[in-house]
Amino acid sequence: xxxxxxxxxxxxxxxxxxxxxxxxxxxxxxxxxxxxxxxxxxxxxxxxxxxxxxxxxxxxxxxxxxxxxxxxxxxxxxxxxxxxxxxxxxxxxx
Numbered sequence: 001x002x003x004x005x006x007x008x009x010x011x012x013x014x015x016x017x018x019x020x021x022x023x024x025x026x027x028x029x030x031x032x033x034x035x036x037x038x039x040x041x042x043x044x045x046x047x048x049x050x051x052x053x054x055x056x057x058x059x060x061x062x063x064x065x066x067x068x069x070x071x072x073x074x075x076x077x078x079x080x081x082x083x084x085x086x087x088x089x090x091x092x093x094x
Contacts (some may be wrong), residue, residue, distance in 0.1 A: 013071075016071075017068065017071060017072065020064050020067055020068050023064050025066070027057050027058075027060045030054075030062065031058060032051050035049050037050045038050035065079075
């Protein structure tokens with residue numbers, strides 16, 4: 001995991017947030033890998049396994065996102081404003 005500041009200067013809270021955020025990145029990458037593999041394989045059984053594994057990664061992603069939402073008040077605010085909104089995408093955000 002990349003560090004931009006000296007490790008001894010970073011609080012344990014920020015280290016944990018960084019660990020969770022890095023894990024979120026890795027879960028998204030895993031979803032992408034499985035999606036691509038499922039898309040190109042012609043073997044039905046292998047496709048099923050790849051799609052199943054991809055969907056497991058989505059669960060992992062959502063658990064980490066929920067952890068981050070609970071630990072990061074500003075992220076919580078943004079998620080509450082934007083997720084599951086009925087507004088058009090271009091109307092969300094600043």
